Amino acid sequence: KAGVTQTPRYLIKTRGQQVTLSCSPISGHRSVSWYQQTPGQGLQFLFEYFSETQRNKGNFPGRFSGRQFSNSRSEMNVSTLELGDSALYLCASSLGRGEHIGELFFGEGSRLTVL
């Protein structure tokens, strides 16, 4: 079956702009997590959605937001972009049964560069 699809793969924005990233999880997976990856900080958790509800949120400012649709597809938005937002944004899906976190299936990521 198809894997996790993230779009766009690469994008360049300027400071102050906003960006929306999209993630289509594996069919049947109801949990979608978003991570930011930078060389210095590694994988930092942004938020996790399950059945259209945000279950958990990482320590990021309110400029970072997300949502999940009824078909489990998810989007994340970053407003008022800063240079430090340049990173690889990774989406991961899982079956997400209750509190148990199984294996995460990652997409290839969206590489955001802020100039």
Added chain:
Amino acid sequence: SQKIEQNSEALNIQEGKTATLTCNYTNYSPAYLQWYRQDPGRGPVFLLLIRENEKEKRKERLKVTFDTTLKQSLFHITASQPADSATYLCAGPGYSTLTFGKGTMLLVSP
């Protein structure tokens, strides 16, 4: 807060040798740990999961151990090959998500 820590320095080994990577956890007792492989510019790929009551788990040339006394997991690749060169990430469960270590880069030279 719970932490997953991995050696940030790259590990360089020769082809054919066994690579051993370390993952330490602090401030909590994870029910399991997971290991992922990540190639440059790609998303991480799941390799193995080991539960706290499992001392050791194997998959082909991979072996993972879980020592709750030392609060540590070791990840071994036997008979390493240049194709094993990648960054390896350790992850433990948080609330509805996984907490990842920063990863250790493994470089296997021919």
